[in-house]
Amino acid sequence: MTDVAFIMPLVFLFGGMKGAQTLLGDGDTGWHLRTGEWILAHGRVPDCDIFSFTRAGQPWFAWEWLWDVAFGWLHRAGGMAAVLVASSVVLALTFALLFRLARWRSGNALVALTVTLVAAGASAGHWLARPHLFTMLFTVVFYAVLERSAEGPRERRWLWLLPPLTVLWTNLHGGFLAGIVLVAGYAASEFAILLRDVSAAERQAAMERGRAYLWTAAGCVLASFVNPYSYRLHAHILAYLSDGFYRGNIMEFQSLNFQSGQARFLEVLLVLGAAAALAELRRGRLAWPLLFAAWAHLALSSARHVEIYALLAAPPVAKWLADGLRHAEEMRCARWLRAGVAELRDWTQEWHVFDRAPRCYLASAMAVAGLAAVLAGGRAAGGWRAEYDRKTYPVAAATWLEQAGIQRGVFTEDLWGGYLIYRDYPRVRVFMDGRSDFYGAEFAKQYIAAMRVEPGWERFLSRYGVDTVLLPEREPLAGTLRLASGWRLVFDDGVAVIFRAAGAPAPALARAAAGAAGQAKLATKDIKEKPL
Numbered sequence: 001m002t003d004v005a006f007i008m009p010l011v012f013l014f015g016g017m018k019g020a021q022t023l024l025g026d027g028d029t030g031w032h033l034r035t036g037e038w039i040l041a042h043g044r045v046p047d048c049d050i051f052s053f054t055r056a057g058q059p060w061f062a063w064e065w066l067w068d069v070a071f072g073w074l075h076r077a078g079g080m081a082a083v084l085v086a087s088s089v090v091l092a093l094t095f096a097l098l099f100r101l102a103r104w105r106s107g108n109a110l111v112a113l114t115v116t117l118v119a120a121g122a123s124a125g126h127w128l129a130r131p132h133l134f135t136m137l138f139t140v141v142f143y144a145v146l147e148r149s150a151e152g153p154r155e156r157r158w159l160w161l162l163p164p165l166t167v168l169w170t171n172l173h174g175g176f177l178a179g180i181v182l183v184a185g186y187a188a189s190e191f192a193i194l195l196r197d198v199s200a201a202e203r204q205a206a207m208e209r210g211r212a213y214l215w216t217a218a219g220c221v222l223a224s225f226v227n228p229y230s231y232r233l234h235a236h237i238l239a240y241l242s243d244g245f246y247r248g249n250i251m252e253f254q255s256l257n258f259q260s261g262q263a264r265f266l267e268v269l270l271v272l273g274a275a276a277a278l279a280e281l282r283r284g285r286l287a288w289p290l291l292f293a294a295w296a297h298l299a300l301s302s303a304r305h306v307e308i309y310a311l312l313a314a315p316p317v318a319k320w321l322a323d324g325l326r327h328a329e330e331m332r333c334a335r336w337l338r339a340g341v342a343e344l345r346d347w348t349q350e351w352h353v354f355d356r357a358p359r360c361y362l363a364s365a366m367a368v369a370g371l372a373a374v375l376a377g378g379r380a381a382g383g384w385r386a387e388y389d390r391k392t393y394p395v396a397a398a399t400w401l402e403q404a405g406i407q408r409g410v411f412t413e414d415l416w417g418g419y420l421i422y423r424d425y426p427r428v429r430v431f432m433d434g435r436s437d438f439y440g441a442e443f444a445k446q447y448i449a450a451m452r453v454e455p456g457w458e459r460f461l462s463r464y465g466v467d468t469v470l471l472p473e474r475e476p477l478a479g480t481l482r483l484a485s486g487w488r489l490v491f492d493d494g495v496a497v498i499f500r501a502a503g504a505p506a507p508a509l510a511r512a513a514a515g516a517a518g519q520a521k522l523a524t525k526d527i528k529e530k531p532l
Contacts, residue, residue: 001113001355003363005099006092009120010367013088013127019383020375021392023084023129027415028434030422032130033083035062036072045228049438051421053408053429054464060438061229061236066171067131081375081386087129089368094137095120096364098314101144105315108322109355110348112314115272115321119314121265123307125256135175138165139311142179146186147315149212150287156212163219170224174237178308180220185294187213189286196284236437245441247302249448256303266306270296273313276320288316322348393419394496397470401498402427405508411461412470413451416496431464453480467504473497 013019023029031051039045039062049060062068074082095116102112126132142162149156162183169176190210194203227233240246247253256263277292291312299309325348375386388395394416401410401424408429412420417433432439432447439447450457453476461469469487471478472495481487481499490507491498500507 001103001109002096002099003361005113005116006096006361006364007367008117009091009095009127010088010371012120012124013091014371014383017124017127017383018389020084020386021383021389022127023087024080024388025392026128026130026434027393027418027422029083029129030418030420031425031433031435032064032068033072033075034421034425035065036068036070037076038072039065039069040072040076047228051425051430051433052439054431054443055439056429058438060435061233063227063229063233063237064131064171064173065228066168067134067173071129078376079386081372081378083129084375084386085368085372087133088371090133090137091127092364092368094133094140094311097137097140097144098311101140101147102315102318103355105147106318106322108318108325108348111322111325112318115314115318118265118268119310122262122269122310124265125260125262125303126252126307131173132175134169134172135178136307136311138169138172138176139178139182139308141165142182143312143315146183146213146287150186150209153208156209159212159216162216163223166220166223167226170227170233174233175308176224177237180217180224181294182291182312183213183217183220185291186287187217189290192286192290193284240437243441245445246436249444250436252304253302255301256299256306262306266299266310269310269313269317270299272317272320273309276313276316279320279323280316292316388419388422391495394470396493397491397496397498398423400491401468401470403508406468409465410468410470411450411464411466413472413475414447416470431466451475451477453477467501469499471497471499 013022018025034051035046038050045065046060046062049055049058071083071086074086078085098119099112099116102116103109106112123136142165145158145161149159162179166176166179169179187210190206190213193206198206224234225231229236256266258267273292273296277289280286281289295305295309295312298305374380374384378386390396394412398420407427410420410428411431414432414434414436417430420428420430421433432443436444446456446460450460457477469477469481471481473492478497478499482489482497486502487499488502489497490500
């Protein structure tokens with residue numbers, strides 16, 4: 001079943017979803033890869049902007065530089081196919097490890113597998129080839145270490161792994177704060193026992209466990225300062241996350257759309273997670289109740305936290321369900337229902353015994369090899385093609401800009417900015433891309449106002465010397481420019497439209513076409529003037 005837990009996310013991704021198009025559903029992947037290649041070429045982490053013409057040279061925190069380097073190297077070696085295969089493996093490994101943790105906690109492999117697949121469905125909205133996939137992986141690793149350490153004093157030695165892992169996590173993705181919060185939650189659950197009427201021995205044991213978790217949390221905090229920016233990274237991330245503008249305008253900071261299919265899986269985990277928390281609370285175990293209260297709130301407040309909640313909920317939910325099956329005879333219900341639940345328990349227990357036998361995970365290895373072969377082959381279509389979707393990104397429009405020799409002065413949406421960086425850096429510089437923390441709230445407000453054609457949008461564009469606008473057809477600004485006398489439509493392929501300011505210099509392709517037409521006209525004139 002570990003093989004199934006490993007392979008099923010790949011089946012979801014490339015069978016039920018759009019595969020490569022889903023993984024490349026965010027233009028940020030592009031600038032991440034070019035950042036990594038820049039670091040490999042220059043031997044250092046950038047400290048100022050290298051991509052835009054609006055903020056060129058301004059201080060920039062490339063705080064996911066280690067992912068950028070690793071995946072930039074993969075891109076150099078194997079192209080986009082290597083990036084997508086590696087991202088898929090990180091996803092599959094995350095849920096394979098989650099299944100192993102849920103199986104250990106519940107003692108029932110089939111229940112653990114079922115809950116793991118529900119958790120995969122709940123987190124699928126954020127399956128993108130970006131650094132946050134490592135936050136999902138490290139969350140499961142931290143969770144497994146913390147659960148193991150709760151088994152006794154000898155197992156607490158595993159806590160020493162967490163500070164070194166925090167160093168890696170910090171330089172891969174800013175979600176390392178979730179790991180520190182997770183460790184602090186376990187510490188709080190132990191100290192909370194002191195509020196109850198317990199024996200002196202129980203109080204002493206809780207104090208020892210709490211101190212161990214607290215020291216581990218402190219070690220993780222100190223370890224997180226091992227990054228190119230030291231404490232300034234923490235100040236930058238906290239300022240970014242606490243800014244109300246970003247919470248109100250960036251989609252992943254807003255609540256999940258509960259009309260989506262992903263929400264159905266989250267609703268299941270919320271209900272079962274609450275039941276598991278209540279059961280743990282009755283037994284006097286406070287770790288999951290505290291985690292549930294914190295992360296369920298965060299998951300309901302922001303789509304960004306849904307996958308973390310799903311990962312944390314799976315093991316206690318699996319344990320609660322397995323405990324319910326084991327106590328089928330105690331159920332207060334019809335005899336036939338008790339008998340059916342007992343049969344289900346016996347059947348799942350047989351699967352559990354079978355699944356604990358040692359084995360080689362050849363099926364998982366073969367699945368990865370097959371995926372790599374298809375993506376690297378370049379002959380597949382749709383979601384099996386390792387490239388940006390031509391129906392979502394301005395592939396043809398970017399070719400037009402390249403042929404026109406236009407390298408800067410192009411206004412486009414942030415999603416497409418990342419794609420243009422991937423496609424044309426260092427030849428071009430962009431107006432804006434997905435680095436919202438870098439551009440700042442004030443700049444982002446003016447950008448949104450321009451996209452909505454609010455008063456002052458023309459001054460905003462002219463301030464940065466914009467003479468070319470590249471937009472999806474659906475944007476309000478595109479509709480306005482079609483009617484504006486100062487702009488002319490020069491490209492439209494049904495995906496993207498390009499407008500040029502009336503006074504903008506003629507693009508290179510227009511000059512070349514005019515020159516060729518002129519040469520042809522002169523040649524025709526010469527032929528006509530020559531005597532036969």
